[in-house]
Amino acid sequence: MTLRVAIRLLVLTAVVLLVQWTIGLDVRIAGAHPDFLVLLPIAAGMAAGPSEAAIVGFVAGMAADLLVPTPFGLSALAWCLVGFGVGAVTGSLTRQVWWLRPGVALAASAVSVMLYAVLGAVLGQGQFLHLDLLAVVLMVSVPNALLAAPATALVRRALADAETRGRLSSVAPARRW
Amino acid sequence: MAKARRSRRTLTTLVVLVLISVSVITLDESGRAGSLVSGMRSVARDVFSPVRSGVNGIIDPIGHFFAGAVHYGSLQQENQKLQLEIGQLRTQLATSKWSQEQTAQLQRLLALEKLPAVKALPPVLAQVTAYGPSNFTDTVTINKGRNTGVDVGDPVMGSNGLVGRVVEASHSTATVELITDGKSRVGVEYGPKLNQFATVAGQGPGRDLSVQLVSTNTAIHSGEPLVTDGLAGTLFPAGLPVATVSAVRSVTGAADKQVTAEPMADLSGLSYLMVLQWSGSP
Incomplete structure (x- = not known):
């Protein structure tokens, strides 16, 4: 990852964080709100592969952890695992179907919520498992599924530059579709 | 060979990131990095809050403008005009109720x-x-x-x-x-x-x-x-x-x-x- 790509990634994370805090937090149903930041590692997994997605998940998670009163580093841990998983799974797929990206975003967002809750419980935040997780899963997964295609395009653009474009295209599952 | 090397590098990246995350969580939870983390969070909030307020200040009027434009375009018949007036009056009433509720909340608080x-x-x-x-x-x-x-x-x-x-x-x-x-x-x-x-x-x-x-x-x-x-x-x-x-x-x-x-x-x-x-x- 070049410096240029790293700067682009940081800018993209900051912009999504701002969107999350200005729009995302105001959309609230059954006490839950969308989480656009987790879409970054998921999109990176689909656009660039597991390694890049894990890095994106770590960076986005750290940024999110700065602004939420939960254990610092928990989002980073959960999201780098989710990003890696998405990259690994989609990398092995060769068929192109229109619903694949929304479907992957839907499933991966749900997994990220459950993984966050379980990891939190392991770290002594047992109350995470007693929340209305179904509402949280729905509020995170559905908007992310709808935004999966533009998010993947945006992240692919942010992660690719003149030097890495060739390398990314050779590993990017999205480009093979 | 190249594929195996790339796969190993990918796995190494994940392991390193997981280790860093776990270390950060452990330091935060044990309280050893408590002041550092709270300091970083404090700085992040101080930087982010005004930016967020500023963006909200820009987004809200734009939203109101477009909402107003959409309503204006739809006012082609007298009936619709009247409906809009009724809507505005209802909004005023709701706003007034909201203000009253805010005032009541403040009075109860005081x-x-x-x-x-x-x-x-x-x-x-x-x-x-x-x-x-x-x-x-x-x-x-x-x-x-x-x-x-x-x-x-x-x-x-x-x-x-x-x-x-x-x-x-x-x-x-x-x-x-x-x-x-x-x-x-x-x-x-x-x-x-x-x-x-x-x-x-x-x-x-x-x-x-x-x-x-x-x-x-x-x-x-x-x-x-x-x-x-x-x-x-x-x-x-x-x-x-x-x-x-x-x-x-x-x-x-x-x-x-x-x-x-x-x-x-x-x-x-x-x-x-x-x-x-x-x-x-x-």
């Missing part, structure tokens, strides 16, 4: 200052700027921080009762953990002579509070008020109204009664809050 427990503590009036940034916590952000004397641990009152306590404070904002948060525990006293003690535990947003440690031979009934006990080492000063018992159930064979309570403060529409500057000694 009335709390007469309580002996509140009188003794210097209050800081604050406004809620955002509801919880995480789906896993029940918190609100307020527009007052360390620069006005708000600090971590300060109890926070809403209209009619306790709302929660400050868990993070930056220069100009603070995060309040509501009593409905799953992590929240409030020591309370009840009974005619206020000599019975229990713990009120949060069960998540929108859910009733759970009153724990009420033994089966203790008299407690619906509608009974619960106030903070202020025992040594507790997180709240004594005498703050917390909740009202909503249901009591005895389970055969259980050592404790199953008791639920409703917060005295309306936590669903928080606008103004009163932070009580409390040093922590009862």
Whole structure:
């Protein structure tokens, strides 16, 4: 990852964080709100592969952890695992179907919520498992599924530059579709 | 060969990131990096809050402009004009009701200052700027921080009762953990002579509070008020109204009664809050 790509990634994370805090937090149903930041590692997994997605998940998670009163580093841990998983799974797929990206975003967002809750419980935040997780899963997964295609395009653009474009295209599952 | 090397590098990246994350979590949870983490969070909030307010300031008028333009374009017939007027009047009425509700909330909040427990503590009036940034916590952000004397641990009152306590404070904002948060525990006293003690535990947003440690031979009934006990080492000063018992159930064979309570403060529409500057000694 070049410096240029790293700067682009940081800018993209900051912009999504701002969107999350200005729009995302105001959309609230059954006490839950969308989480656009987790879409970054998921999109990176689909656009660039597991390694890049894990890095994106770590960076986005750290940024999110700065602004939420939960254990610092928990989002980073959960999201780098989710990003890696998405990259690994989609990398092995060769068929192109229109619903694949929304479907992957839907499933991966749900997994990220459950993984966050379980990891939190392991770290002594047992109350995470007693929340209305179904509402949280729905509020995170559905908007992310709808935004999966533009998010993947945006992240692919942010992660690719003149030097890495060739390398990314050779590993990017999205480009093979 | 190249594929195997790339695969190994990918796995190494993941392992390194996981190790860093786990180390950061461990340092934060053990308290060794507590001041560093809270300092970083404080700086992040101080940088982010004005940017967020600025963006909100830009987004809101644009939203209003487009909403107005859409409505204007649709006004082609007299009937629609009248409908719009009716709509505007309804909006005015709703706005007026909203303002009245805000004023009532503020008045109820200021009335709390007469309580002996509140009188003794210097209050800081604050406004809620955002509801919880995480789906896993029940918190609100307020527009007052360390620069006005708000600090971590300060109890926070809403209209009619306790709302929660400050868990993070930056220069100009603070995060309040509501009593409905799953992590929240409030020591309370009840009974005619206020000599019975229990713990009120949060069960998540929108859910009733759970009153724990009420033994089966203790008299407690619906509608009974619960106030903070202020025992040594507790997180709240004594005498703050917390909740009202909503249901009591005895389970055969259980050592404790199953008791639920409703917060005295309306936590669903928080606008103004009163932070009580409390040093922590009862």
